[in-house]
Amino acid sequence: MNGSFDEQRRVVAPLSDRFDRAGHRLYLVGGIVRDELLGRQVDTPDLDLTTDATPAQMKVLVDGVVDAVWLQGERFGTIGVRLEGRTIEITTHRAEAYTSDSRKPDVSYSMNLAEDLSRRDFTVNAMAVDVADGVLHDPHGGRSDLEAGLLRTPLDPEISFADDPLRMMRAARFVAGYGFTPVPGLVDAATNLADRMEIVSAERKCVELFRLLSLLDPGPGLALLTDAGLVGH
Structure with missing residues (x-):
């Protein structure tokens, strides 16, 4: 399995050096x-x-290093x-709390990388690479799940x-696009919670469905939606 991240770390190195000197760390995350x-x-x-680092600290740290700055997401920590x-x-880093009537979390900041990663959707997306030293942080076994082709959530x-x-x-979408196999209990959980889809806006559901249908073979993903009883929600 690959994963040198040399090019990404090279690009971000000027930022990483500035953050490191101020006592903060930067991590590559996500897809x-x-x-x-x-x-x-x-x-x-x-x-x-x-x-x-907090958004206020980030604004100071990126000044003079980057070519442009956007602050539209500042109130969400970005x-x-x-x-x-x-x-x-x-x-x-974020710690999130959800209410029963919304999929939009109440966001609070965290100084703990592991806590941030635990709030992500699947273990394969809950890994981070330290830009300074290239170390992979994988508290939920995402790399093992990648190697085994398994789709699992960090939390229950x-x-x-x-x-x-x-x-x-x-x-x-991940089942169809990556050939992942859901771990036991994942589809059952989706079936049990199918009614929760009612709190998701039609726009967001359409966007996600379009992404699924745009894949080369959306069939396995459509089968999961059907098996879990999500079609119609």
Whole structure:
């Protein structure tokens, strides 16, 4: 399995050096980590980073290092920057709490990387690479699940899907797009929580369904949606 991350770390190195000198760390997260480990072609040059620095601290640290800064996501803990032609989003580690009537969390900041990763949708997306030293942080066994082709949630799937029901549709997309096999209990959890899809907007469901149908073979994902009783919700 691949995963040198040399090019991504090179691009982000000026930021990482500045953050490191201020006592903060930067980590590559999200699809770039998953796809690099799989050796898959990355569709976008954009990068997602997470850090223990707050948005206020980030604004100071990126000043003079990047080519442009966007602050639209600041209230959600995210600063956008442009560096070497790449769009980079840097988000403070988060701890999230959900209410029963919304998939939008109440966000609070965390200084704990493991806590941030535990709130992500699947273990294969819950890995982070330290930009400074290249160390992979994988508290939920995402790399092992990648190697085994398994789709698993970092938390109990009943908790993960209840928090954000759209993750059930994402599960279908990952099954179809990556050939992952859901671990025992994942589809059952989706079946038990199918009614939770009612709190997801029609727009968000349409976007996720379009992504699924755009895949080369959406069949396995559509089968999961059918088996879990999500069709019609």
